[in-house]
Amino acid sequence: MVESGGEGNATTMIPDNGLTHHEPVNADLPPPSQEGHVDIPTEESVNIPSHQSHVEPLDAPIVPSLESEVVDHANSTNIISIDEESDEREDDDKDKDEDYYEEEEVEDNGEDEDEELEVEKDEDMVAKQDVVQPPSPKRRRYETPTNMIGSIRTSKQQRVIIQMESDEDLPDDGFRWRKYGQKVVKGNPNPRSPSSVDMTPPFTSLAPPMDMTQLYMTGLSMLPSLPVNNQNTSFMYQNDAPRMDASPNDMGVYKGIMDRLFVGIAEEILKRLDLENLCSVACVSTTLRSAVVSGVLPSLTSLDLSVFSPEEETLNHVLRGCIGVKSLTLNCLRLNSVAVCGVLGSHLQELHLLRCSLLNSSVLTSIGSLCPNLRVLTLEMADLDSPIVFQSNLTQLLNGCPYLESLQLNIRGILVDATAFQSIRFSLPETLKVLRLQPLLESEAILLMNRFKVTGSYLSTALSPSPSFTLQSLSLVLDLISDRLIIAITGSLPLLVKLDLEDRPEKEPYPDSDLTYTGLQSLGYCQQLTSLSLVRTCYNRKISFKRINDMGIFLLSEACKGLESVRLGGFPKVSDAGFASLLHSCRNLKKFEVRGAFLLSDLAFHDVTGSSCSLQEVRLSTCPLITSEAVKKLVLCSNLELLDLGSCKSISDSCLNSVSALRKLTSLNLAGADVTDTGMLALGKSNVPITQLSLRGCKRVSDRGILYLLSNEGTISRTLSTLDLGHMPGISDRAIHAITRYCKALTELSIRSCFHVTDSSIESLATRERQAEGGGKQLRKLNVHNCVSLTTGALRWLSKPSFAGLHWLGVGQTRFAGRKESVTATICEQRPWLTLCFDGCELGCYDGWEFHTPQRH
Amino acid sequence: MIVLKSSDGETFEIEEAVALQSQTIAHMVEDDCVENGIPLANVTGEILAKIIEYCKKHVEGGGGSEEELKIWDKEFIENIDQSTLFNLILAANYLNIKTLLDLTCQRVADMIS
Numbered sequence: 016m017v018e019s020g021g022e023g024n025a026t027t028m029i030p031d032n033g034l035t036h037h038e039p040v041n042a043d044l045p046p047p048s049q050e051g052h053v054d055i056p057t058e059e060s061v062n063i064p065s066h067q068s069h070v071e072p073l074d075a076p077i078v079p080s081l082e083s084e085v086v087d088h089a090n091s092t093n094i095i096s097i098d099e100e101s102d103e104r105e106d107d108d109k110d111k112d113e114d115y116y117e118e119e120e121v122e123d124n125g126e127d128e129d130e131e132l133e134v135e136k137d138e139d140m141v142a143k144q145d146v147v148q149p150p151s152p153k154r155r156r157y158e159t160p161t162n163m164i165g166s167i168r169t170s171k172q173q174r175v176i177i178q179m180e181s182d183e184d185l186p187d188d189g190f191r192w193r194k195y196g197q198k199v200v201k202g203n204p205n206p207r208s209p210s211s212v213d214m215t216p217p218f219t220s221l222a223p224p225m226d227m228t229q230l231y232m233t234g235l236s237m238l239p240s241l242p243v244n245n246q247n248t249s250f251m252y253q254n255d256a257p258r259m260d261a262s263p264n265d266m267g268v269y270k271g272i273m274d275r276l277f278v279g280i281a282e283e284i285l286k287r288l289d290l291e292n293l294c295s296v297a298c299v300s301t302t303l304r305s306a307v308v309s310g311v312l313p314s315l316t317s318l319d320l321s322v323f324s325p326e327e328e329t330l331n332h333v334l335r336g337c338i339g340v341k342s343l344t345l346n347c348l349r350l351n352s353v354a355v356c357g358v359l360g361s362h363l364q365e366l367h368l369l370r371c372s373l374l375n376s377s378v379l380t381s382i383g384s385l386c387p388n389l390r391v392l393t394l395e396m397a398d399l400d401s402p403i404v405f406q407s408n409l410t411q412l413l414n415g416c417p418y419l420e421s422l423q424l425n426i427r428g429i430l431v432d433a434t435a436f437q438s439i440r441f442s443l444p445e446t447l448k449v450l451r452l453q454p455l456l457e458s459e460a461i462l463l464m465n466r467f468k469v470t471g472s473y474l475s476t477a478l479s480p481s482p483s484f485t486l487q488s489l490s491l492v493l494d495l496i497s498d499r500l501i502i503a504i505t506g507s508l509p510l511l512v513k514l515d516l517e518d519r520p521e522k523e524p525y526p527d528s529d530l531t532y533t534g535l536q537s538l539g540y541c542q543q544l545t546s547l548s549l550v551r552t553c554y555n556r557k558i559s560f561k562r563i564n565d566m567g568i569f570l571l572s573e574a575c576k577g578l579e580s581v582r583l584g585g586f587p588k589v590s591d592a593g594f595a596s597l598l599h600s601c602r603n604l605k606k607f608e609v610r611g612a613f614l615l616s617d618l619a620f621h622d623v624t625g626s627s628c629s630l631q632e633v634r635l636s637t638c639p640l641i642t643s644e645a646v647k648k649l650v651l652c653s654n655l656e657l658l659d660l661g662s663c664k665s666i667s668d669s670c671l672n673s674v675s676a677l678r679k680l681t682s683l684n685l686a687g688a689d690v691t692d693t694g695m696l697a698l699g700k701s702n703v704p705i706t707q708l709s710l711r712g713c714k715r716v717s718d719r720g721i722l723y724l725l726s727n728e729g730t731i732s733r734t735l736s737t738l739d740l741g742h743m744p745g746i747s748d749r750a751i752h753a754i755t756r757y758c759k760a761l762t763e764l765s766i767r768s769c770f771h772v773t774d775s776s777i778e779s780l781a782t783r784e785r786q787a788e789g790g791g792k793q794l795r796k797l798n799v800h801n802c803v804s805l806t807t808g809a810l811r812w813l814s815k816p817s818f819a820g821l822h823w824l825g826v827g828q829t830r831f832a833g834r835k836e837s838v839t840a841t842i843c844e845q846r847p848w849l850t851l852c853f854d855g856c857e858l859g860c861y862d863g864w865e866f867h868t869p870q871r872h
Numbered sequence: 873m874i875v876l877k878s879s880d881g882e883t884f885e886i887e888e889a890v891a892l893q894s895q896t897i898a899h900m901v902e903d904d905c906v907e908n909g910i911p912l913a914n915v916t917g918e919i920l921a922k923i924i925e926y927c928k929k930h931v932e933g934g935g936g937s938e939e940e941l942k943i944w945d946k947e948f949i950e951n952i953d954q955s956t957l958f959n960l961i962l963a964a965n966y967l968n969i970k971t972l973l974d975l976t977c978q979r980v981a982d983m984i985s
């Protein structure tokens with residue numbers, strides 16, 4: 016519980032969530048309020064940006080693009096951070112007494128042993144579910160190009176497209192009965208137009224055997240979207256028909272493309288689509304599919320498959336068509352070494368292998384030998400090998416990839432005995448610009464820095480003035496951040512642009528080996544530093560940067576005036592003066608994040624107009640003294656795009672009045688704030704284009720508030736895509752009905768522990784798509800964990816054809832969760848790609864290392 | 873001034889600078905076969921009119937600032953129906969006007985997504 020602890024005594028600081036506020040195992044009332052978000056950043060919050068931000072043209076130098084990296088970093092960090100708050104509670108729940116990391120490992124190993132790894136596909140493939148296992152005649156009819164499109168014209172409802180092809184419409188006596196708009200498929204003596212005939216040879220020769228087609232379309236239609244323009248990285252599926260939410264007009268688009276335009280132009284158009292839309296286009300007809308496959312896929316250079324975890328077969332199918340891929344991002348949760356080695360090759364220049372739970376370090380050797388042109392490498396691995404083996408394989412990797420520019424290695428789970436990277440300093444290529452290692456011991460880190468320095472200074476005295484290691488971005492997760500570490504870093508890497516240090520100390524550091532103002536002052540040596548992140552997290556928040564007070568931050572702000580992104584976590588003794596000085600002296604500050612600053616209050620922002628009007632993202636998590644006054648000042652920064660006030664309990668309605676003035680705000684987190692329905696009214700009337708909103712734990716907001724928010728003339732109902740209404744006892748079916756009615760763009764919804772939500776809410780959410788008049792999006796993730804008013808009747812709505820686009824559903828601790836097997840059987844048989852989570856994870860399951868999959872039949 | 877003749881007999885007289893945005897026409901001008909006007913058998917009058925409207929706006933230095941041009945393009949492309957759009961694509965492809973082709977193809981891509 017966040018009390019306003021004025022004095023900086025660590026032990027009276029916010030106790031960790033797990034101890035006091037955990038979700039009850041039985042369906043009782045929820046904990047009284049939302050508490051502080053544990054500022055233990057998961058790997059995810061630090062790692063995901065790494066694979067997202069490195070999709071960059073390789074000709075572009077790394078340095079200028081670091082800015083965009085920082086942007087992406089924060090975007091995705093933010094997306095995750097909303098979720099991770101309660102995640103932490105869940106984990107701490109399970110094993111309060113153990114160390115944080117051991118919790119994770121216990122969880123993980125349990126999952127590994129229990130689940131069958133080879134059989135599950137845990138993502139919903141909408142294409143399959145709507146045309147799931149169709150009988151052959153149906154399938155064939157579907158594949159006929161203009162035939163199908165012609166038959167669409169006769170029906171107005173988009174959803175009926177697939178169902179239209181039932182036997183009563185087209186009696187299957189071997190003949191293709193002519194209907195208006197349809198054309199004879201086999202041996203048509205008068206082909207309609209050259210383009211369609213060229214692309215559709217007689218049916219029998221075109222159609223491969225059914226299962227191959229299905230598999231192939233499975234693969235294609237599972238390709239998620241490249242995160243090109245949108246911040247939301249959630250996976251978006253398409254129906255395998257032209258989008259249901261498209262107006263009937265759009266059907267003409269496909270027809271128009273196929274009939275009127277010839278292949279070259281069609282490909283020109285298709286090249287402008289992102290992967291998700293490419294897949295849906297490919298599912299429309301064989302014409303378009305071959306256009307996609309032959310024209311567009313081979314020209315794809317970058318493929319991001321990180322949102323779902325494919326199996327080897329699927330992966331090979333997907334990659335078969337994409338021969339020009341230079342940059343590959345993969346979720347390797349279910350891939351073994353053979354599968355992964357299958358994708359390696361000398362064409363790869365950028366490789367991100369995430370969540371490699373099954374791989375040991377021999378994959379490093381393989382990468383080293385098979386991918387000599389690699390420039391960017393990210394690996395997240397589990398701790399499966401002894402350090403010695405790991406080190407030798409790592410050395411082989413580094414020797415095999417001499418042009419490596421970016422290296423990010425994350426070994427999950429270990430910290431105390433982190434010797435895996437002990438020898439890395441001897442083999443790092445000199446072209447390296449970005450380095451991230453997790454975990455690393457402080458002593459090792461110092462040796463690494465000295466290595467940089469030695470090489471640098473040798474060359475600088477002998478040959479040229481510039482150091483040989485031009486590392487620009489350094490990110491380390493250590494056991495301890497100390498002065499000598501920072502001094503070593505700044506001494507060896509004067510060209511550093513981005514520094515991200517995080518430590519998780521086991522015990523209280525000694526005075527001479529902790530961070531003090533000396534270390535902060537030495538950061539001034541890095542003249543080009545624009546991004547700084549110093550975070551200390553500890554289970555129970557007992558250990559923090561206690562030796563840094565305002566003086567240290569003064570020195571920091573004097574030393575580093577060019578900072579554009581600052582993140583400080585675990586500085587309980589720094590007060591308003593320190594933070595204000597930082598805001599004041601860094602004129603270009605765009606991102607400001609503070610976690611667990613218990614002395615930070617409104618005063619720090621009183622002068623914000625004078626100094627930091629360039630602020631775009633402000634995150635003040637768990638700062639209990641912040642009130643709406645601070646928000647009033649902050650909104651004077653008109654460029655503000657993200658405002659995260661999670662667990663700031665003193666925020667009240669007046670802040671929403673201020674927020675309504677922001678024109679660019681897209682993400683707002685008011686978890687645990689003291690807002691009421693009146694505030695919702697203010698927000699609902701404004702024109703703030705919010706896409707992500709979290710009102711978790713806002714107990715005073717009720718149905719009326721949600722109605723105010725959505726049914727007024729503001730823009731929020733049109734733009735909202737992620738909504739978190741967890742732990743709000745005031746929310747009931749009325750609110751959900753309003754959401755169904757007004758929020759057309761909603762893709763993620765969390766109504767955890769809303770006790771008054773009943774089956775009719777599920778019904779309205781399920782039938783939402785059918786009512787969409789066009790332009791609506793499908794719900795992708797739904798979390799109804801601990802909604803105890805749901806009965807088994809709700810299960811009916813979870814089967815087809817409702818919830819067509821759903822691919823993640825959290826149903827733990829509901830009444831039907833007790834019958835896990837039967838529930839799984841009924842739902843998952845129809846929807847093999849749906850992930851059902853009974854374990855209380857947040858939307859999308861924590862950091863993705865869990866194997867939440869239904870059993871395959 | 874260059875004369876363009878559409879497939880349905882309409883003639884359009886436009887300045888050379890405007891017409892040269894089309895690579896096809898530019899090549900014809902280079903090859904010096906434009907005395908009697910350029911017949912465009914694949915393009916109807918209606919579509920040709922639209923294209924000329926676009927080209928006039930986008931002629932070098934005349935249309936306005938980049939922002940204004942973008943807004944104008946948006947207006948232009950959103951106010952035409954699908955059939956015209958496809959015809960425009962084919963015509964832009966035939967006349968090899970890259971910017972118009974980009975604009976129209978992107979519009980179709982946006983309609984799909």
